[in-house]
Amino acid sequence: MTRLVFIDNIFSETDSDIRDLPSNIVFSHEPSSLRLEIPRNYALATPIDCLYIQKNLTTMQHSIEIILQENSELMITDEHQGNTNPYTASLQLNIIAKKNAKLHYHKIQNEAENAEHYATTTIQQAQDSLVNMHLFSCGAASAKMITTAKLLEKGAKCFLHGIYWLNADKQLQDHQLHIDHLAPYSESGMLFKGILNKKSRATFHGKVHVQQNAQHIQAKQANHHLLLSPQAEADSKPELEIYADDVKCTHGATTGQLDEEALFYLCSRGLDKQTATTLLTQAFATDVFNAIQNKHIASRMQSLFAEKMAVL
Amino acid sequence: MLAIKNLHVCIQDEKEQVKSILHGVDLTIHPGEVHAIMGPNGSGKSTFANVLAGRDQFQVTDGNVLFNDNDLLALQPEERAALGVFLAFQYPIEIPGVNNMYFLRTALNSLRKIKNLPPLDAMDFLALVKTKMREVQMDEKFLHRAVNEGFSGGEKKRNEVLQMLLLEPQLCILDETDSGLDVDALQAIAKGVNSLRDGKRSFIVVTHYQRLLDYIVPDVVHIMAKGKIIKSGDKSLALEIEEKGYGWLDS
Numbered sequence: 001m002t003r004l005v006f007i008d009n010i011f012s013e014t015d016s017d018i019r020d021l022p023s024n025i026v027f028s029h030e031p032s033s034l035r036l037e038i039p040r041n042y043a044l045a046t047p048i049d050c051l052y053i054q055k056n057l058t059t060m061q062h063s064i065e066i067i068l069q070e071n072s073e074l075m076i077t078d079e080h081q082g083n084t085n086p087y088t089a090s091l092q093l094n095i096i097a098k099k100n101a102k103l104h105y106h107k108i109q110n111e112a113e114n115a116e117h118y119a120t121t122t123i124q125q126a127q128d129s130l131v132n133m134h135l136f137s138c139g140a141a142s143a144k145m146i147t148t149a150k151l152l153e154k155g156a157k158c159f160l161h162g163i164y165w166l167n168a169d170k171q172l173q174d175h176q177l178h179i180d181h182l183a184p185y186s187e188s189g190m191l192f193k194g195i196l197n198k199k200s201r202a203t204f205h206g207k208v209h210v211q212q213n214a215q216h217i218q219a220k221q222a223n224h225h226l227l228l229s230p231q232a233e234a235d236s237k238p239e240l241e242i243y244a245d246d247v248k249c250t251h252g253a254t255t256g257q258l259d260e261e262a263l264f265y266l267c268s269r270g271l272d273k274q275t276a277t278t279l280l281t282q283a284f285a286t287d288v289f290n291a292i293q294n295k296h297i298a299s300r301m302q303s304l305f306a307e308k309m310a311v312l
Numbered sequence: 313m314l315a316i317k318n319l320h321v322c323i324q325d326e327k328e329q330v331k332s333i334l335h336g337v338d339l340t341i342h343p344g345e346v347h348a349i350m351g352p353n354g355s356g357k358s359t360f361a362n363v364l365a366g367r368d369q370f371q372v373t374d375g376n377v378l379f380n381d382n383d384l385l386a387l388q389p390e391e392r393a394a395l396g397v398f399l400a401f402q403y404p405i406e407i408p409g410v411n412n413m414y415f416l417r418t419a420l421n422s423l424r425k426i427k428n429l430p431p432l433d434a435m436d437f438l439a440l441v442k443t444k445m446r447e448v449q450m451d452e453k454f455l456h457r458a459v460n461e462g463f464s465g466g467e468k469k470r471n472e473v474l475q476m477l478l479l480e481p482q483l484c485i486l487d488e489t490d491s492g493l494d495v496d497a498l499q500a501i502a503k504g505v506n507s508l509r510d511g512k513r514s515f516i517v518v519t520h521y522q523r524l525l526d527y528i529v530p531d532v533v534h535i536m537a538k539g540k541i542i543k544s545g546d547k548s549l550a551l552e553i554e555e556k557g558y559g560w561l562d563s
Contacts, residue, residue: 270393283409
């Protein structure tokens with residue numbers, strides 16, 4: 001597996017491992033930027049793992065460019081960590097998927113608890129390309145993530161999945177997603193689930209925009225919140241804006257608490273309240289993690305989630 | 313084993329009106345006994361079963377329950393389970409996203425931990441659960457599904473009895489476990505229950521029908537009506553009810 005490690009925004013030769021990175025892949029880095037380009041007709045067999053660690057920097061800005069040429073394929077994981085308090089991490093990620101290219105992008109936002117995390121992601125997709133994004137966001141005192149996907153040509157498919165977990169008073173996460181269907185026969189999905197404990201707050205704003213010429217498109221959008229504390233607050237705004245007339249679009253949002261009946265059932269079998277709560281909370285997130293194709297990455301995210309839940 | 317004295321229970325409905333359900337239930341069960349509780353709809357049978365398991369929507373306003381010298385009503389549901397109280401639910405809830413096998417193993421290992429026993433690993437547990445599943449004639453595919461999700465009525469009840477066989481409780485409370493079952497499922501479930509009868513373990517069998525009691529033969533039959541036990545007798549009382557209904561008991 002290829003491993004790219006950036007410490008305080010600088011590529012760390014000693015911590016990284018690029019022996020398996022094929023030479024036909026364009027890989028360049030400078031302080032504060034990374035560029036990856038997958039050539040035509042090439043599918044990278046092993047995932048690339050990127051790790052960003054903040055040690056001493058108080059402000060970190062980084063830009064990442066991922067370009068998939070025609071008919072190429074890439075699986076990549078971005079993880080963000082830090083051990084200084086406080087700091088600000090700002091990320092700009094630009095993704096270009098050319099015709100028939102496939103990208104599986106995973107992001108783990110696990111910043112230090114007093115950090116701020118801002119991320120802007122743009123995705124541009126050509127004909128019949130596929131972009132799958134899976135986010136697990138659990139760190140930072142304040143996190144804001146804006147993702148914009150443009151389905152420029154027919155047959156482009158974009159699926160954005162996310163779990164966000166907040167477990168501290170005054171913790172804030174803001175997720176803004178925008179998918180723009182600009183061409184016919186394109187398809188999109190948004191499935192974001194938030195779990196909030198203590199006096200935390202999350203906002204979700206998801207928008208699917210279907211342009212007039214984008215006929216025969218499919219778009220699904222769902223946002224669900226689970227509140228583990230009566231003081232947690234979640235705001236959800238799922239939006240569809242449709243100008244074409246031959247489309248299949250659905251959207252929905254829910255906010256709720258743990259099912260008391262299910263809790264009683266589990267406790268009556270000997271599970272203590274915390275174990276039962278953890279089990280039901282993980283169950284709430286299951287379908288989002290299950291959507292991850294690479295089981296290794298899915299279980300890595302789930303283990304991190306379980307670890308975070310252990311201090312409930 | 314179980315001594316219930318003067319148990320009064322009420323519930324607060326959605327309009328916050330307090331409704332009294334049980335008013336003065338007395339019941340004593342000795343080790344190894346099987347007690348059947350019969351009664352018309354709305355007589356408080358299910359409430360009674362749920363109160364013993366610790367469902368908190370019910371409020372106990374008077375009376376006490378001693379289970380092997382423990383004040384049962386002061387304990388949380390998981391503490392009752394740890395002492396060996398088990399309720400087989402009338403309507404087992406579906407829990408999407410929680411794998412049935414994982415749930416069963418977590419439950420068993422939770423109780424083993426309290427008893428200072430080492431947890432069973434996945435392999436040992438699988439061997440154990442497969443043996444128990446054969447006893448209730450349950451297909452192994454149900455291990456890999458979410459807890460009760462998409463199970464038929466009969467499969468849900470088999471899953472309840474499977475849990476009972478795994479957890480080996482001291483007091484098994486069956487809340488209308490026979491309702492909605494075909495004869496085959498009824499026999500499989502009765503067989504599972506009977507395999508647990510060892511002369512020490514006790515049972516409370518809540519049912520509407522005599523039919524179940526052909527398979528699980530009770531030592532004592534109680535008739536509950538309007539929140540009280542109005543008559544107790546041996547197994548012939550159940551046959552009498554089957555023949556005459558409940559009406560004659562009112563007079």
